[in-house]
Amino acid sequence: MERIRNVIVLLRGQLWILPLVLSVLALGLAYWVLAFGPSLFEDWDDGEFWWLYGGDASSARGLLSSLLSGLMTMFSLVVSVTFVILTLAANQLGPRLIPTFMGDRQIQTVLGLFLGTILYVLVVLRSLDETLGAEGVPHAAVTIGSVLTILCLFALLFYVHKVARAIVADSIVARVADDLHNNVHDMLPDAGKSDDAVPEDIPSTAGAVSLGGSGYIQVIDYDRLVSVACRENALLQVKVRAGHFVLKGGEHVTVHRAAPLVDDAAQAIRDAFVVGEERSPAQDLEYGLRQLVEIALRALSPGINDPYTAIAVVDRLGAALEEIFQRSLLPITLRDKDGVVRVIAQRSDVQGLADAAFDPVRQAGQEIPAVLIRMADVLGQLASVLRPGEARDAVARHLGRLAETAEEARLAACDRQAVLVRIERARIATAARPKEGNIHVL
The missing domain is CATH 3.90.1170.30 (Pyrimidine nucleoside phosphorylase-like, C-terminal domain)
Structure with a gap:
């Protein structure tokens, strides 16, 4: 199943698959309408099908030629805008986020609709002959081509809205965080006890x-x-x-x-x-965390200097760790059907996941009080899901690192004091160990 999931993940990141499928469907629709359309609308001239195209072959060729020219222009515009968005995303948010854009189903559907409509109009256009009379014109095919072109116009409007939202950093952060949440939900089992002890009598x-x-x-x-x-x-x-x-x-x-x-x-x-050649989220818990961290590091770079995006990333990292802390990590020991340990795996642990999430952001934002304060607040908010053990120790260790960073960073005295106050408040919250069964979620 993990292999299949990895293949699915890789296929989702391919921009051409869904447009190819829609193009094949459009070609099949064109040939089907040309073959069976006349028999479906034999009485079109009686006025029952008033919405059906009723011109001759010459008018139909002129109409489809105009539609094809307009569709080619709109498709070129969509492709150009797509490349511009990918370039902006690579420069501002990181090149490793490009698969997130390429895997967007809505963008793929718009590209496939344009490409499929162009191919449909081409097939219908080549079937028109000047010698055809009014009876031989594929009226249904020409009508469907007109309807598809109208859909492409609305799709272009939707696409402009989509790409306008796509370049907003908060939207990208939310999209990556949702993918990370889904991966955590799919990979990690619900919280429970498991026998994960490494055997002492390991053979030579x-x-x-x-x-x-x-x-x-x-x-x-x-x-x-x-x-x-x-x-x-x-x-x-x-x-x-x-x-x-x-x-x-x-x-x-x-x-x-x-x-x-x-x-x-x-x-x-x-x-x-x-x-x-590249990492895959199919079995890698740190994949989504590192994508979010990369957005924060780009935002904190001197060339961009956008601490608010980094703060949004810190919020999402806290939500991801909250989900992880409430679940059980994957077992280290794997047994056969007789209960004998056969494989000792290396897995991501709680401390490693917390380090991957917070260490790079703390290091990059060590001289930005707003980022340090938000990290302290998020670590403190995790107190409600901390159980005695690795999770609590990991949060306490990061609060200690955060305090050390605030002490040594070049900050104004008032800013340093504000950061330390928030860290101490988070320490008090995480040090209080709630009793089992006394936590009520409203």
Whole structure:
């Protein structure tokens, strides 16, 4: 399922797939209307179908030629605006957010509607002949072409509204945060207790397996690794996780068993890893966090200097960590059907996720009091979902780092005091441990 999800994620980021599908549907519609349209509207001249086009072949060719010229002009405008938006997004928000724009279903639908209508009009236009009489003109096909052109006009208006909203930073932050929320909901199970202890009696090391190629790990098929470990009676310790960049050589999977693995078993382990040219959110919890952080870092750069966008990112990062803290992280140990530990995985932990979210923003905004104050407030707001353990320790550690940053940063005395007051307030809130069952959500 993780492999399928990764393929779906990669396909969603392709700009051409949905326009291609709509174009094929438009071609099929054109051929169907040309073939069966006359039989559907045999009595069109009786006045029942007054809305149907009723001109001759020469008038139909002139109409479709004008429509085609206008459609080509509008399509060129849409493509040009799309490239402008992608350029602005890459410069202001980061080039790694381009797949977010390209994967927008509404933008893809508008492009597909224009392209499909152009192909439809071309097919109908080439079927018109000056020798056709009034009876031989495909009146239904010409009418549908006119309707599709009207739809394209409204689609152009919607597209202008869409791209105007697309260049607003808050809209992009909300879009990335929604994707992150969906990924967290899909990947992490509901909160619960699990036996995740690493066994003490680990067999001796029989060797290590390298993946044999460089790139970003997109998906690890842990079920396949468990199957291989069962077949070889081994314990596999995976030292990488989705999102890591690996070199061609290295000890990526350590094999614990009495004898070394044969080549076929080592290749089966390699086949459980999907390595690509870029990171994928299919199994990488930090993917969405890093996208939000990149927006904040761009906003805090001297060339842009937009702390309000960074503050919006901090708010969304707090919401994402709130969702993560209320769920259970993926298990480190994976067992076979007999309960024997077969794979020890490397997973993202709470501290690592909090570091990926807040450390870069804190470092980039260390001399901007508004950003530091907002980070302290967001960390304090997480108090309601903190349970004794890693989550509470991670928040406390970041509050300590935030206080140290405020002490050493070049801030005015009044600004430093304001930041420290907010940090102390957050510490008091997170230090209070609510009793189980005493939290009521209204």
